[in-house]
Amino acid sequence: MKDTTTSAVIEARGLGLTFETNDGPVRALTDVDLSIGKGEFVSFIGPSGCGKTTFLRCVAALEHPTTGTLSVNGMSADAARQARAYGYVFQAAGLYPWRTIAGNIRLPLEIMGFSRADQEERIERVLSLVDLEGFGKKYPWQLSGGMQQRASIARALAFDADILLMDEPFGALDEIVRDRLNEELLKLWARTEKTIGFVTHSIPEAVYLSTRIVVMSPRPGRITDVIESTLPRERPLDIRDTPEFIAIAHRVREGLRAGHGDEV
Amino acid sequence: MKDTTTSAVIEARGLGLTFETNDGPVRALTDVDLSIGKGEFVSFIGPSGCGKTTFLRCVAALEHPTTGTLSVNGMSADAARQARAYGYVFQAAGLYPWRTIAGNIRLPLEIMGFSRADQEERIERVLSLVDLEGFGKKYPWQLSGGMQQRASIARALAFDADILLMDEPFGALDEIVRDRLNEELLKLWARTEKTIGFVTHSIPEAVYLSTRIVVMSPRPGRITDVIESTLPRERPLDIRDTPEFIAIAHRVREGLRAGHGDEV
Amino acid sequence: MRSILPILTVLLAIVAVWYAAAVWMNSTWTYDQAARAGVEVTFGEVVADTLAQERPVLPAPHQVAKGLWDGLFGQKVTSKRSLVYHGWITLSATLLGFAIGTVMGIALAVGIVHNRAMDMSVMPWAIASQTIPILAIAPMIIVVMNALGLQGLVPKSIISAYLSFFPVVVGMVKGLRSPDAMQLDLLRTYNASAADVLLKLRLPASLPYLFASLKVGVAASLVGAIVGELPTGAVAGLGARLLSGSYYGQTVLIWAALFAAAIVAAGLVMLIGLIERISLRRMGLAR
Amino acid sequence: EDVTLQLKWVTQAQFAGYYVAKDQGFYDEEGLNVTILPGGPDVAPTQVIAGGGADVVVDWMPSALAAREKGLALVNIAQPFKSSGMQLTCLKESGVATPADFKGKTLGVWFGGNEYPFLNWMGKLGYATDGSPDGVTVLKQGFNVDPLLQKQAACISTMTYNEYWQVIDAGITPDQLVNFNYTQEGVATLEDGLYVMEDNLKDPAFEEKMVKFVRASMKGWKWAEEHPDDAAMIVLDNDDTGAQTEKHQKRMMGEVAKLTAGSNGALDEGDYQRTVDALMSGGSDAVITKAPEGAWTHQITDKALQ
Amino acid sequence: MSGAAISPGWIVAAVIAAGAAFVDLRLAMLLALWLGAWFVNARLSRLKGPLPRWLVPAIFGLTLLALWELAVRLFGISPVILPAPSAIAARIAGSLPILWADFVQTALKGALTGYVLGCGAAVAVAVLIDRSAFLQRGLLPVGNFVAALPIVGIAPIMVMWFGFDWQSKAAVVIVMVFFPVLVNMVAGLKATEPMQRDLMATYHASYWQTLWKLRFPAALPFLFNGLKIATTLALIGAIVAEFFGSPIVGMGFRINASIGQLSLDMIWAEIAVAALAGSAFYGLVGFIERRVTFWHPSQRR
């Protein structure tokens, strides 16, 4: 008993969340049961409005579930947030306009009390990780949309949290950069054994990255399928042409289509 | 002579744009020569920061080129803007928070003086086109990221401009919805003979939709390749499995990679 | 420099209207006096007279300009007839009051934003405090402060602070609450302390509101300093000038003092505008 | 010894005696270090003395007695002004020649404790002051004579030594004006007197101080009466606002001298009684409802004037 | 947050109160009352629902009044310096007709008229200034200048120009409220995001359409700042202007006339009316603000 709870980094049981709006309640999540173990890479996929962001926000204790229980690192989501257990990449870049790119990346480092030298060193490292060397001194509005998004990824990576929650981090990137960042992310994951929750709309991306893929469906938002990946941990880019990969991708697509089907 | 200029809806010659920033000038576009004919569907693809948005903004007369000439519908970009020649979908949704979703879509209709009844009818139509029936009365912050993006697409479609400029409109959508909207967009295009400029990061999307694909490369932002599509105008979704499609996609990928290569 | 022409144009227009109004408003007196003396006056005479009256209803621009010139440059700055001397006295109370008021205002706003009890209880009473007619309680403040052994600059500054803290509170409460949900959520994911949220998000985000408030606040401070001068016997300062001008019907003197006060206020507002531009630019917010 | 004197109005020849006493060293001779605080429309001397801001104040008797009835035990210790300088000044062209013409006219009055003599007078004349048709319309007048010049009021309150001359200076000749002097109308009340707190008087040291103060002040007044122009210049020197003019102050000193003439500083019981009667006769508007007890004393002047 | 009830702050406060008892028992009583009330409020404010919204400020206000009453009694403060709330209440109860007449004259005729005209003018000028760069550069400095004229100076002039009745008071109010509203409105009209403006440009929206559909809504949070500050200024302005000449009715007149009679209870009665009217006015504007700027983050806590 003890074992399973400690190994489950994120554990949701019967999770539900209903928003009250001006024209009636919106059930964003219902009955979500999910347990994510240490070192797992779990992708969330599903039509827009199905509750992916809402679920990630619950895990991050930015939203409070109306029903069910949720534990993160064996404690409440809020306690985990207070222990700075995770880094979060928002769906929109959300850079502070009065800070330069480097200043934005420095923000969490300042708050968490990293030394000045350490800050500089980390900023350099993550800027080059997301291919933004030389843009540290620019202001957000001087960057293209994709560059802003990369800056926000860099910001979340800078302080090396054990859990990474990423909400469509690569949505605004072209395939080449995306491939590169996918590879980098996998390397980072392999190296550091982070636990990663990852929202994406790209089936190949989900399959390529994940150890498990959670398919969700809207109105009310819920989990309709959970697909275990049988791919090895070591994944060169051309693994995407293997039949195994294509089979998994197919299963995900079917799951997605089913989710769409019962509402359109 | 006369003929070619009238048939070219968008015509750029030696276009260049340099931003002055706090740490030196940024050459966002150089030497762009491009002519887009009436009824063409042209996609722009390229690494983030290569100037796709900047080019679209020049066409929309939201940015003023520092060198070269640009004509839209045979007039200056600014005159075309004043003639309300185009609908523009921004990279970020940019909905006004004080208006409901329906209110946001109504905005251009009010400005362009559509009748009340016409407004309602159009709002209904575009809301269902982007799959947001029933969300008209919600406020932007009550919608998920993808839903907001769809609302902004609906807003640009509502008033039926001859030219559509779309900056990564489907970036935050899942594959299924994206496929559906791709199909819808193609239908709309076939039906209305609109001229469409479309920024995307997805190679299959670009190939599936376009009559021509413009590949761009950054630092300085420029056109490195222009690929004519040999696909027929009529395109079922499964055209994407044909060898012809795959060949074009391959060429685009090569072009992209080359663009990346000479800078990374 | 580009603003010279527009300002001159506007000024010219104002001066023209002003002259016309001066002739119109002062002519009653001219006609009355002529009637009392039993003489007829031509329009030319009326115009000449209205622009040179000793107690005009509306002094002509050149009369005010001359009064201002005499007051500013006509004597040593240490002279009691110098507007520079009086202006300085008022300015010093204004600056002290503004400093106190701003610090108080920001502190209160921070408290209100962070503490529900303060939000609910302080704000209504801060509002109520501002509806108390300052001129009515200024004498009491002076008397009470006097009993506490405080005289001179401080009581005036307190009144000045009392008027200036409010715009700062209202603006800053709004400004400190202006960051949107995502910007706040980001800091929550870092489990940032309240102090961090304040320093790194709320304060920078509130700057546009802060500067608008400061401009209003500094003008209010000046009014407060002038009001504060009255219950101390109005011995020195622009308020004293205004009032004593008023006792003796020295219209031109009133207007000169009024203009001096407005120059001080406009100068302070422009100074804040300058600081605003510089700091917004340094923060990359000026586009 | 320190003495703080709160004036009723701004620095002007109305208070020349005190400035002269200070300037000529009369206070020094008595070993007093006197601080003179100017007043103004926003300074109520009664409030200042109640708050401990002054040892002695210059005030008009109506407001002093009103304050006494409110529980602030003020005592008149000296009365340098023998006669009243208040009057109602009217423009002839507005059709006012006698008090009978007031009906329906607009009259400017100073409030803030100075309205009692006027209300009392109107009461005597039988005019309502509440705006009813048979009465007069009362305006709370500001601090200058503009309402008369602008013809916003038919009559305004003036002091013989100040506002009246401003009207003249503005270009109206005396023959275009009609003056109703409160003394002549028999409704005069005592003006600038010196008042202290009753409790303080029980302290012999304070009493001693006031004796010295009154003695020196009266010396100042008499000096001012004899050297009006010099006194006016002394006043000017003490004006921190820099708004007073020499011409006006010299003329004011001349007029003030007429009012202080005949007073050696001691309060005349007859004058006092007239004031009290006037203030109590107002019916419902009466300023004071019962005859004050111990509102004045000769205790100081007796010693000072030996 | 939840531990605040017995946080170190409270202990420190209690120690201070106890310490004060050694200095002066009366002081300690006042402090104890204050701390007690604050404690209750801190608790109450954490409750949900509409009740605390009213209860908390009420308790706070009652505490202030109780402290005031207690202080006046314990320290024997003279009623000509500061009357006790009970005395003021008695005076209010006894003078309702006078207070009402004064209120109508000053608050309704003087302040309200001036407020409406002044705010309207400021918004119009802000739009003018915003409309033309020429005026922006020419009028704003001049506007700053004219509108910063101190009330003490303009009130006598307005009385001279517009007479003794409420019209001159309204004129003073106009000048007083003009500046805060102007400054905030100008700042507000600038407060749109580039992308929001670009969107309007793509529609080739006319100036007025952009103004009405984008800049005006975006400016509302700022405008309401100005409007709220102006409510209190309007009342002060109308009252203070009466000090410089008025008919014999009005809140400022009454206060001014009462100073000479040392009727401080009457002065405070008028102040109480002013505070009540001002708070109600402010509350009304705040209520409208919540209604029309519901979308602003500051309203979406």
Ligand SMILES: Nc1ncnc2c1ncn2[C@@H]1O[C@H](COP(=O)(O)OP(=O)(O)OP(=O)(O)O)[C@@H](O)[C@H]1O
């Ligand atoms: N306002 C600006 N000021 C300065 N530099 C700018 C500005 N806007 C864009 N740039 C720069 O111009 C270049 C091109 O930007 P642009 O937004 O056109 O890229 P993009 O191709 O749309 O990229 P993405 O796919 O990431 O949106 C980038 O290097 C960016 O930093």
Ligand SMILES: Nc1ncnc2c1ncn2[C@@H]1O[C@H](COP(=O)(O)OP(=O)(O)OP(=O)(O)O)[C@@H](O)[C@H]1O
């Ligand atoms: N603050 C809110 N108030 C009301 N409803 C909300 C709010 N936030 C989200 N919702 C609703 O909750 C549902 C789920 O939203 P969520 O943002 O989790 O979707 P998502 O799966 O992330 O979609 P996308 O892929 O488009 O980002 C949506 O129907 C949305 O309208």
Ligand SMILES: Cc1ncc(C[n+]2csc(CCO)c2C)c(N)n1
């Ligand atoms: C508020 C107020 N208004 C008028 C007077 C009347 N007054 C008494 S002495 C004096 C100076 C002589 O010109 C004046 C004008 C006052 N005392 N206080």
Ligand SMILES: [Mg+2]
């Ligand atoms: Mg989402």
Ligand SMILES: [Mg+2]
């Ligand atoms: Mg872009």
